[in-house]
Amino acid sequence: MTNMTIHTTQLPHVDPEASLTFWRDAIGFEVRSDVGQGDMRWITVGPVGGTDTCVLLQPPFADPGITDIERKTVTEMMAKGTFGWIMLGSDDVDADFARIQAHEAAEVVQEPTDQPYGVRDCAFRDPAGNTVRLRQV
Secondary structure, three states: OOOOOOOEEEEEOOOHHHHHHHHHHHOOOEEEEEEEEOOEEEEEEEOOOOOOOEEEEEOOOOOOOOOHHHHHHHHHHHHHOOOOEEEEEEOOHHHHHHHHHOOOOOEEEEEEEEOOOOOEEEEEEOOOOOEEEEEEO
16 A cells, blocks of 8 residues: 555635635645636645645636536535535644634634543634634644
């Protein structure tokens, strides 16, 4: 078996500048690439100094084959926070929560909580409605 890893995962954005501000300034990720213009931008971010894993922030409606019904469904799901999500790991959830919460781009969904299944985590929503869970590791 080969050594397989996760290289890139994608999350949608509706406002590239707001998403960039959240992921760079609130979460603290570095920008690896920023391609395109206007609302049609593909922005890659990831942990500072890491090169093996990244998040691609991408326009959800870039595919010219998307139907009006699909566009409506995706828009509704993004507004509810049920379309995209990611779980990040932290060695200090409480400290990272306090830092991220202090940033105006972050919408708190759940403060740090000891879950009954044995983990401590918290959650935010980014400007596109994506759920960002932060888990103590």
